[in-house]
Amino acid sequence: MQAFADLYRALDETNATREKVAAMEAYFRQAPPEDAAWAVHFLVGRRLKRLVPTAELRQWVLDATGMPAWLLEETYATVGDLAETLALLLDSELPPPSVAGHPLHHWVERRLLVLRELPAAERQRRVTQWWAELPTDGRFVLNKMLTGAFRVGVSRQLVVRALSGVSGLERATIAHRLMGRWQPDAAFFRGLLDPAAQGEDASRPYPFFLASPLDAVPEERLGAATDWLAEWKWDGIRGQLLRRAGDCYLWSRGEDLMEGRFPELEQAAQRLPDGVVLDGEILAWGGDRPLPFRQLQRRIGRQNPSVRLLREAPVIFQAYDLLELDGTDIRSRPLEQRREALGRLLRGTDDVLRLSPMLTAGSWKELARRRDAARALGTEGLMLKRLGSPYRVGRPRGDWWKWKLDPLTIDAVMLYAQPGHGRRSNLYTDYTFGVWNGELLVPVAKAYSGLDNAEIQELDRWIRANTVERFGPVRSVRAAQVFELAFEGIGESPRHKSGLALRFPRINRWRRDLAVGEADTLEQVRALLP
Amino acid sequence: MLVQLTSAGLYCAAGDFHVDPWRPVPRAVITHAHADHARSGMGVYYATHDGLPLLRQRLGRQAQLRGVSYDQPFRLRGARVSLHPAGHVLGSAQVRIEVNDEVWVVSGDYKRDPDSSCAPFQVVPCDTFITEATFALPIYRWPPMHEVARDMLHWWRRNADAGKASVLFCYSLGKAQRVLAELSALTSEPAYLHGAMVPLVDLYRRAGVSMLPTRAVSEAPRGTDFSRSLILAPPASAGSPWMRRFRHPATGFASGWMRIRGNRRRRGYDRGFVVSDHADWPSLLRTIRETGAQRVLATHGRTDVLVRYLREELGLAAAPLATPYGVEDGA
Ligand SMILES: [Zn+2]
Ligand SMILES: [Zn+2]
Numbered sequence: 066m067q068a069f070a071d072l073y074r075a076l077d078e079t080n081a082t083r084e085k086v087a088a089m090e091a092y093f094r095q096a097p098p099e100d101a102a103w104a105v106h107f108l109v110g111r112r113l114k115r116l117v118p119t120a121e122l123r124q125w126v127l128d129a130t131g132m133p134a135w136l137l138e139e140t141y142a143t144v145g146d147l148a149e150t151l152a153l154l155l156d157s158e159l160p161p162p163s164v165a166g167h168p169l170h171h172w173v174e175r176r177l178l179v180l181r182e183l184p185a186a187e188r189q190r191r192v193t194q195w196w197a198e199l200p201t202d203g204r205f206v207l208n209k210m211l212t213g214a215f216r217v218g219v220s221r222q223l224v225v226r227a228l229s230g231v232s233g234l235e236r237a238t239i240a241h242r243l244m245g246r247w248q249p250d251a252a253f254f255r256g257l258l259d260p261a262a263q264g265e266d267a268s269r270p271y272p273f274f275l276a277s278p279l280d281a282v283p284e285e286r287l288g289a290a291t292d293w294l295a296e297w298k299w300d301g302i303r304g305q306l307l308r309r310a311g312d313c314y315l316w317s318r319g320e321d322l323m324e325g326r327f328p329e330l331e332q333a334a335q336r337l338p339d340g341v342v343l344d345g346e347i348l349a350w351g352g353d354r355p356l357p358f359r360q361l362q363r364r365i366g367r368q369n370p371s372v373r374l375l376r377e378a379p380v381i382f383q384a385y386d387l388l389e390l391d392g393t394d395i396r397s398r399p400l401e402q403r404r405e406a407l408g409r410l411l412r413g414t415d416d417v418l419r420l421s422p423m424l425t426a427g428s429w430k431e432l433a434r435r436r437d438a439a440r441a442l443g444t445e446g447l448m449l450k451r452l453g454s455p456y457r458v459g460r461p462r463g464d465w466w467k468w469k470l471d472p473l474t475i476d477a478v479m480l481y482a483q484p485g486h487g488r489r490s491n492l493y494t495d496y497t498f499g500v501w502n503g504e505l506l507v508p509v510a511k512a513y514s515g516l517d518n519a520e521i522q523e524l525d526r527w528i529r530a531n532t533v534e535r536f537g538p539v540r541s542v543r544a545a546q547v548f549e550l551a552f553e554g555i556g557e558s559p560r561h562k563s564g565l566a567l568r569f570p571r572i573n574r575w576r577r578d579l580a581v582g583e584a585d586t587l588e589q590v591r592a593l594l595p
Numbered sequence: 596m597l598v599q600l601t602s603a604g605l606y607c608a609a610g611d612f613h614v615d616p617w618r619p620v621p622r623a624v625i626t627h628a629h630a631d632h633a634r635s636g637m638g639v640y641y642a643t644h645d646g647l648p649l650l651r652q653r654l655g656r657q658a659q660l661r662g663v664s665y666d667q668p669f670r671l672r673g674a675r676v677s678l679h680p681a682g683h684v685l686g687s688a689q690v691r692i693e694v695n696d697e698v699w700v701v702s703g704d705y706k707r708d709p710d711s712s713c714a715p716f717q718v719v720p721c722d723t724f725i726t727e728a729t730f731a732l733p734i735y736r737w738p739p740m741h742e743v744a745r746d747m748l749h750w751w752r753r754n755a756d757a758g759k760a761s762v763l764f765c766y767s768l769g770k771a772q773r774v775l776a777e778l779s780a781l782t783s784e785p786a787y788l789h790g791a792m793v794p795l796v797d798l799y800r801r802a803g804v805s806m807l808p809t810r811a812v813s814e815a816p817r818g819t820d821f822s823r824s825l826i827l828a829p830p831a832s833a834g835s836p837w838m839r840r841f842r843h844p845a846t847g848f849a850s851g852w853m854r855i856r857g858n859r860r861r862r863g864y865d866r867g868f869v870v871s872d873h874a875d876w877p878s879l880l881r882t883i884r885e886t887g888a889q890r891v892l893a894t895h896g897r898t899d900v901l902v903r904y905l906r907e908e909l910g911l912a913a914a915p916l917a918t919p920y921g922v923e924d925g926a
Contacts, residue, residue, distance in 0.1 A: 077856065077860070078865055080863060133904075133907065133908060135903070136733060136900065136904065139732065139899075139900050140732050140733060140734055143732055143734075143855070144734060144855050144857065145857055146857065149855070149857075150734065153734040153736075153854065153855075154734055156734075156736055491858065
């Protein structure tokens with residue numbers, strides 16, 4: 066445990082990629098495989114699900130320290146990270162830590178994972194005891210595991226680099242072996258670094274190839290339009306559909322196995338031949354276009370959806386690439402060959418599995434015209450893929466670009482602010498904005514990104530000086546600041562006060578030049594509905 | 596009210612003087628030389644003898660300064676006034692004001708942790724205590740300074756082995772000298788100073804504070820290799836062109852704010868060292884208790900939290916005082 070806490074600290078204390086990789090390599094070289102497996106688990110962002118409700122953790126800290134609840138909440142609002150807040154609050158209230166420690170796998174397997182089955186009083190007794198055993202940094206890491214919010218500040222690619230550095234294996238091999246289902250144990254870790262081919266797991270997806278945003282005019286960056294394949298940029302859930310060994314598996318980009326949630330897709334996949342893997346987008350679909358994203362959201366968390374839900378929010382899989390055919394990895398073949406094989410494969414399947422249509426055009430100008438129609442078709446713009454390119458791993462720039470529409474914008478008034486998390490934890494960085502509905506401002510969007518550091522600091526001071534009311538960590542502020550918000554789409558939503566839901570809203574700029582009276586009205590915003 | 600808040604600062608009517616005023620007034624009693632407490636434009640300044648050189652450095656030649664000894668009462672009109680060590684920086688003082696058997700103490704900034712660069716805090720019993728509240732949250736607890744100094748030295752040596760300069764950001768008045776004093780117990784290797792710190796370090800040396808030997812970065816010959824050096828610099832120099840000469844330095848920040856990871860990460864420092872010249876949470880509560888004050892007024896920082904805690908948990912009469920202190924201070 067201490068070795069892992071030290072690794073966490075080392076990663077936290079540098080911004081240099083090289084040093085982060087070196088720290089992980091050093092850890093993996095000395096850690097026993099049964100510990101290293103769990104370290105990989107946490108480093109790539111997997112978590113232990115719901116060991117202890119955070120309300121219980123808070124209460125135990127109150128019991129251990131005797132402080133009033135409001136003081137804990139004030140402190141949390143300042144620190145912005147619950148695991149850290151609790152670790153710091155417990156400091157020096159307790160006798161000095163004992164030195165003997167258990168290894169990481171012991172902590173996870175013997176101590177943490179059994180917590181769920183224990184009665185609350187016993188849970189409290191044990192966790193309080195562990196807090197006393199650990200120094201502050203160890204207690205912090207423990208709390209991170211308990212709350213499940215384990216962000217270490219390294220990307221998956223860096224973990225892959227470190228493991229590749231330790232083993233001498235290709236990064237792509239490591240990345241692939243980290244996909245899908247695995248149990249963090251010694252056998253897994255040995256297999257991960259094993260130079261010999263290992264028994265393949267039929268459920269394992271391939272690492273996704275992700276497109277980079279195109280922030281220039283394509284003529285300037287991409288050469289001739291005829292070297293590119295264009296298709297719509299769908300706004301759904303990126304997924305991989307696997308048909309292997311008589312079974313099918315549907316993975317999301319976030320590496321969730323979406324079993325039982327989209328029965329129509331699983332059914333359709335039964336008709337595919339064995340040994341194929343499709344990359345595509347899951348979309349809620351009605352007639353000839355996607356349904357609003359909120360319809361898809363109704364399906365995401367739902368196991369075994371009802372007949373009614375299946376009828377109201379039917380989904381399709383819009384396939385755009387073929388990664389495996391006849392049980393062979395074909396990712397290195399040129400894009401057009403993969404597309405052609407994909408077309409042959411999907412010919413004759415029903416409407417649920419579709420081929421994402423290709424847009425052919427002789428010039429960028431013509432493609433730009435097609436792109437202008439994207440919003441009307443319920444898409445976000447175009448995807449541009451270089452002909453002849455392989456299916457790569459991660460987000461290397463060059464072969465796949467997303468050429469999105471310019472966002473929609475409105476001018477809205479700041480209504481509420483609350484502290485951010487992580488690096489921005491004691492600044493007010495999360496804002497709620499409203500537009501005019503008659504004499505009143507109704508909230509339409511929450512947004513946090515888009516301001517530079519100096520603006521954030523300035524706004525933070527302004528918020529503190531212009532607070533009207535406080536509700537826990539949230540402050541309502543004087544209606545005085547106008548911001549231009551950008552967003553990708555807009556839809557009706559009965560769940561929101563304004564009746565509207567914006568997609569990916571963020572701050573474009575601070576409109577200091579506008580008075581609050583000049584902000585948009587609800588009517589003006591409604592006019593943007595498709 | 597023996598001391599009240601006016602637009603110019605904390606005012607004692609019986610003695611007709613202000614404590615740490617922020618607008619020009621005829622008579623100012625100054626707790627210490629930090630910019631938020633010692634401003635220019637006052638008629639006469641009263642401050643401790645220890646603090647005078649620093650005050651002179653801040654206020655310039657023409658300022659009228661009157662030196663006072665610690666613990667030596669003097670009269671200002673109808674008030675009996677005395678200054679007592681606050682343990683914050685060299686010459687820092689609490690102001691004790693007595694009028695008709697009623698005693699108020701204005702703490703200024705203070706700390707209870709040992710600091711070899713200034714006189715230790717003295718508890719002054721009083722009826723009303725005006726306390727600072729910079730770090731009034733229970734997460735603020737300072738580790739022992741000698742342990743932090745060991746961590747600093749270790750960090751410096753590790754960076755040196757990796758061929759990296761160690762740039763430690765810290766406030767120029769108080770923090771820098773305390774760090775140098777503490778490190779001198781562990782090593783005698785010289786450190787480099789940013790130009791802004793040089794005169795202040797000199798004044799501390801003249802006051803007899805023993806510190807690491809220092810050299811000014813500006814006096815190092817062109818092309819000096821800093822890769823094994825420790826450099827102390829004010830936080831404002833972070834990211835400035837001045838930093839380029841150190842190539843790819845490791846950066847650290849010595850401040851009470853470094854108790855929170857997010858503070859360090861947001862500012863992009865590699866390493867945070869928790870060192871503060873202000874009272875941490877246990878020290879605030881302990882000090883308030885030890886003064887025996889029945890009423891507590893809080894300034895400087897998290898006054899909301901401290902006031903509520905004192906009222907609800909300790910049953911003291913407590914209220915916030917809205918002052919502009921703590922804005923450009925060396926926390
Ligand atoms: Zn100060
Ligand atoms: Zn101050």
